Amino acid sequence: MITNTALDEMYQNLEEETRYIYRSLGLLPVCEINADMTAAITELPWGRVEWGLEVLADEQLLEPLGDHEGRVRYRLVSVARDHARSLALQHDPEHDRVLVLRRLCDWVLTISTQAQVRLTTAQATLRLSTMTEPPAVPAPFDDDAGALAWLESHEGNLLALLRSAQAAGWDELVWQLVDSFWPWFLRRHPYELWSAAHEIGLAAARRVGNEPAVRQMLLSGAIGLNAAGRMKDALRWYGEACDAARHAGDLRDEGQALLGLGSCHHDAGMPEQARPFLTRAIALWRSCGYPRGVALANIVLGEIDLADDPRRAMDAFAEARADLLEVDDSFDAARALVLQGHACVRTGDVEGGIREMTTGLASLADASSTRWRARALELLGAAHHDKGDTATARGYYQQAEQLYAVMRPADAERVRDLSAGLARLLTRPSAADVAGLHGEGPRG
Template sequence: MNGEPSAAPRPDRHEESPESREAALRRVVVWYLHSADAAQTWINSQEAHIPLDPPGDDLTPASFADYEEAMRWYEAERGNLLAATRAAEEAGLDVIAWQLPAVLRSVHMLLNPFEEWLAMSRIGLRAARRLGDRAAEAELLESLGMACTQSHRLSEGAEYHQGALAARRETGDRLGEALSLNDIGLIHLRGRRLEAAKDQFEQAAARFQELGAAQWQAVVTSNLAEVTYELARTEEASGFVERALAMHRELGNQGGEGNALRILSAVQRDRGQAEEALRSAEAALDIARTHRNHMWEGYWLLELGRAQRANGELDAALVSFQRAASLQRRLGDQAREARAWHGAGETYRRLGRPGEAADFHRRAAAVHRELDDLWHAALALDGLAGALREADEGDGTGAAEEARRHWAEALRALASYDDPRAVTLRERVSAALAQ
C-alpha cells in the first residue's frame, strides 16, 4: 500500500504564518478526502464516487492493493477521518467538509458506525447549506436518512429522505429522485407499510428503466420481490426475485446476487421447497464470506437459520442465529440482533426446550418494544407466549396466565397492520387466547 497513515501530511506549527498553517491543514484534509475515496473503491465498489477536484501534484493519497488493505486503513484512521471533517468545517473548507462524509457514506452503510456516521453527515449538511449547494445537500440528507433507517429511527429517516427527494426534484436530478424514492420505499418496508413501500419501489423502477440505470433497476427489482413476499404474494415475489437474480448475475454484482438469493430462499420456504431454500441461503452466505462482508453475513444468516430449521437441522440453525446475533451486536443493529434472538427462540421450541425459548423471545420482544417495531414485537410476543404455554404444560409452573398477557399484547401490537400475514397471525393469536 502506498501512503500509509504515517505518510499523511503533518503540519509543523512552529514559527508558521497563519497562511502556512491554513495551507498545511488543507493538504491534510485533502489527503484524507482522496485516501477515503481510494478506500471506497475496494470497500464498496458498487457505489458511485463523488466527483472530486484533483489532489494536486505535490500530494500522494493512500492507495490500496485489495479490500483488506483498504479496511485496515479505514479502521486505523476512523477517528482521524471524523477529526478531519471537523477541522475542515472549523477552517471554513466547506467543500471538503461536505465531500468527506459523502465519500465515506458508502463505507458507513456497510459497517454501521452510527455515531460517527451521523456526526460527519450533520457536519457535511451544514457545510452544503452554507454553500447553497442543493445537490450536495441532497447527498448528505440521503446519508442521514440511510443512517437513521439502519439504526431504526424510521420517522427521522423518512424526513431526511423526503428532504433529499425535494432537493433532487428542484435540481432536476432524475437519477437522484429515483434513488430517493427507493430509499423511502425501504423506510416503509422496515416499518411494514407494505403497500406504500411497493408504490415507492414501482415509481423508482419506472424511472430507473427510463434512465437505463441497469444496476439500480436490479436493486429495486429485489426490493419489489421482498415487499411482495411480505404481502404473501408468493408467485409474484418469485417472478421478481428470479428477474433480479438474473440481472445481478449479468451485471456481476455479487452483493445484489446474494441479497436476491436471501429473498429467493424465503420464497422457496413459503412454497414448501425446504431443500432448495437451504441451497439458496447457503449460496448467499458463500458470497458474504468470500467478500468478508459482515453486514451481509449477519443479515443473510437469519435466512440460513430459518432454512436450516425448515430442513430439521436444528443445531445448525442455532449456530447460525447465534453467529448472526454476534455480528449484529458488533455492527450496532439492535433490530436485527433481536430478530436473531427470536430465531433462536423458535429453534429452541422445536427442540422441546421451551424455557430457553422463552428467554430468547423475551429479550427479542424487549428490544422491539424499545425500537417501537410493533410487527417484530408481536412475532416475539407470540413466540414467548407459545413457549410459556408449552412450559406450563410440561411442569405446571402456572405460566399459562403470563402467556395470555403476552398474546393480548401481541394483538394490540398487530392492530395497525392489515396485510395478509398480519391478518393470519392475528387470527392465530386470537384462537390461542380463546382456548
C-alpha cells in the same frame, strides 16, 4: 508523570527535523498516526519520518499501538500532545500550521476516495466528477479487504477531522470526506458515526450551495437513519431529496429518494404505502436508463411479495440478481440471491433455498457486510429450523446474534430468544417439541 520541564529537555535534544515532526503531530485532530500520514503532513521522505517516529517513541513521547497493514501505529501521549501543540504555536507561522491540517485532510480524502472507487463504484460517481487529476498518493492496498481495512483504521479519526475541516471553512472538502467513507458505512453500519458525519456533510454542502452534494448527503444519510430506526428523520431527509431532485430535473436522484421512501414504509410494516413509491422509482429509472436502480427497487418489491406470493417474490429476486450481475454489482446481487433462497424455502424447496442462501452468504462475507451477513445467517437458521435441524438452526442464530449485537441490539435480542428456544428443545427433545417448532421462524 512527565513534567513540562522534562518535555522541554527532551525536545531540545531532538534533531531539528524530528522537532518539526513532533510539533506537526501536536496539531493533528486524530488519535492514531503512522509514517504514511506523517510523511503526508510534513512532506518529508518516508524513511526519515519513520526514523523520527521511532526516536519519539524511544523518548516515550509516542505510544506504539502495534502494526496495521505492515505499518506501525502510534498515539501521541496526551501530555506530549499539549506540549507539541504549544511549541507549534510558538515556532510555526499560522499559514504553516494550517497547511499541516490541510495536508492531512487531503491525504485522507485521496486514499478514502480510492477505497470508495474500488468498493462502491456507483456511489463514487459524484466524487469522481470533482477530481481533475489522478490521485497524487498511491493507494496502500491492492484488494477489497485492504481498502476496507484502511477505512476501518481511520474510522475513529473521521469526526474530529470533519469538525476541524469545518472550522477551517473547507466545506467542499467536508462533504467529500463524508461521501468517501460510504463503503465503510454501507458494509459495517456504524449508525452513530454515519448519522453524525452526514449531518456535518449536509450542512457543509448547503453552505457552499452545492446542490448535487446536498442530495448525495440527504440520500446516503437517510439510508443510515432508516437502518438505525430513525424513520421520521429518514422520511424527512428522503422527502427533501425528492423535492430537490425533482426541482433539478435529476431523475436518477429522484428515483433514489422514492426507493428510500418505499423502503422506509416497507420496513415500518406498511407495504401498500410502499408500492407506489417503488413503482414510480422504477418508471423513472427505466426512462433514464438506470437498470441498477430498477433492480434495487425490484428487490424491495420482492420482499413485499414474500408475505403473500413467495413464487412471484422469487422471480423478482432472480430478475434483480441477473440485472445486478450485468452491471457488475456483486454485493447487491448477493443480497438478491439470499432473498431468492429465502423465497425458495417459502415455496417448499428448503434444500434448494439453503443452497442459494449459503452461496449468497459466502459473497456477503467476502464483501464484509455485517448487516446482510447477519440477515443471511438468521434466514439460514430459519430454513434449518423449518426442516427440523434444530442444532444447525441454533448455530446460525448464534452467529447472527453476534453480528447484530455490534449494530442492532434489538435484533440481537430477538435472535437470542430464537436460539434460546431451540436450546430448550435440544436439552429435552421430543417428537412433539419438534413438530411444534417445524415451520416457525423469521420470514422476512
